[in-house]
Amino acid sequence: MFSAVTSLKTYLGFSSQTRPRKRARVSEDERPVTAVSLVKLTQDREFWLDDGNIVLIARDVGFRIYRGLLAAQSTVFADMFGSSNSTADEYYEDCPVVRLSDSPEDLRYLLRVLVPRSYRMFYRDNDKQPLSFDEISAVIRLSHKYHVADAQRQALSALKLYFSDDFSDLRGFEGHGLFLIKRSDAIAAVNIARLTETTSILPIAFYRCCELGTAVMDGCLRADGYIEHLSVEDHKICMIGRLALLREARALVFRIFQETSTPRCLSRRICRSALHTMLVRAAVEEAPLEPAVFRDWTPFTDKQADRLGLCRRCRRMLLGRELAVRREIWGRLPEIFGLYIFGWGVDDSGSTSEPSSNW
Structure with a gap:
């Protein structure tokens, strides 16, 4: 015994x-x-x-x-x-x-x-x-x-x-x-x-x-x-993933604030100018220095939209655009870390979290 x-x-x-x-x-x-x-x-x-x-x-x-x-x-x-x-x-x-x-x-x-x-x-x-x-x-x-x-x-x-x-x-x-x-x-x-x-x-x-x-x-x-x-292996995964997320965070700004107004825009000239200004301010003043790809941009969007006169339809478009981009990155999160997770990025309805091309 x-x-x-x-x-x-x-x-x-x-x-x-x-x-x-x-x-x-x-x-x-x-x-x-x-x-x-x-x-x-x-x-x-x-x-x-x-x-x-x-x-x-x-x-x-x-x-x-x-x-x-x-x-x-x-x-x-x-x-x-x-x-x-x-x-x-x-x-x-x-x-x-x-x-x-x-x-x-x-x-x-x-x-x-x-x-x-x-x-x-x-x-x-x-x-x-x-x-x-x-x-x-x-x-x-x-x-x-x-x-x-x-x-x-x-x-x-x-x-x-x-x-x-x-x-x-x-x-x-x-x-x-x-x-x-x-x-x-x-x-x-x-x-x-x-x-x-x-x-x-x-x-x-x-x-x-x-x-x-x-x-x-x-x-x-x-x-x-x-x-x-x-572990050494997981620390390496973390460091490689962090670099990839930093690239994603910088690209995300241009994907959200691209200078394209909604087809149902109420003031196309003003909104295009506002979107251009928002893009510049987001890229310069709010330049992502951390891999925070799931950051909520709503406070920035609301403040700038009020200041620049962005119409309500383009504002809704921006909020939808931000959500779609973040969902798309979420769907690729395992891939960013070199992982495969079965069922990741599929919601309860069975659809993937990739964004629609019609933002």
């Missing part, structure tokens, strides 16, 4: 579902477990149940919980606990001890899903604070590691609200309000997509990484103090 630590390495370190290290830089789970004296053990305030029958140790924090409840939800926990129950080398208050390589913060997030107490993690009402990205990320990584399929599926569904494959959800990253997220979390989202093979997350996650500029090199600081970085 394996010891608790050997069992952990056997079942977790060489899982057939784990991608090679070079693809996802979430390697803190592979670091050796550091032995902590049980005398110095800190009992977790949230998950130290007096009648629990097994103690999980993450770094110097102990979690006393119910072995059967976790084993019923995870085959990995079931195998680990079965081994530790028969040949445990350590006991704490008559409970077998299993040492884990996870951080106490990550383990606590997972236990809030598997052993909910005061609230259920994926349920929120108006009185609850939004979840953090760290919570969602930890649940995905640990539920993948311990084979808790339902928890992983729920957490990935939450993540896809921000890193969506639907053009209509594009603004959700900034203002969805369901959980707290910072810009650098896009780095962790790429790693999660690689870990779980959820490719639909990758295009918008890479796009958000490109928006970070050189800050992408700093990585993403997690709540447990670990810093995630992109």
Whole structure:
């Protein structure tokens, strides 16, 4: 029989579902477990149940919980606990001890899903604070590691609200309000997509990484103090994609503000002059220096249209033109990063997001 630590390495370190290290830089789970004296053990305030029958140790924090409840939800926990129950080398208050390589913060997030107490993690009402990205990320990584399929599926569904494959959800990253997220979390989202093979997350996650500029090199600081970085391959994808997006952003200005008024224009001479002026100002004063191809140009368009006397029909034409161009770029987003995502750019009606030639 394996010891608790050997069992952990056997079942977790060489899982057939784990991608090679070079693809996802979430390697803190592979670091050796550091032995902590049980005398110095800190009992977790949230998950130290007096009648629990097994103690999980993450770094110097102990979690006393119910072995059967976790084993019923995870085959990995079931195998680990079965081994530790028969040949445990350590006991704490008559409970077998299993040492884990996870951080106490990550383990606590997972236990809030598997052993909910005061609230259920994926349920929120108006009185609850939004979840953090760290919570969602930890649940995905640990539920993948311990084979808790339902928890992983729920957490990935939450993540896809921000890193969506639907053009209509594009603004959700900034203002969805369901959980707290910072810009650098896009780095962790790429790693999660690689870990779980959820490719639909990758295009918008890479796009958000490109928006970070050189800050992408700093990585993403997690709540447990670990810093995630992109793999070498994914960093190369990000840099190549950023250059392509910069070219797209510059061309987008000329595509939107081209000097062609609508055939139903109410004042052709004035509108053509206004469109010319808008194009010059957009290209010079608003020259894209960042790869923000999904920037909303409506404030600029409204301000300039009022100032230059653009008729209401040409104004509507500009707004439609901008939407069409952004949809077309959205449809090519996977291609820009060298990816192929089946079904990307197809809306609910089954039509592609490419613009009509008749703007």
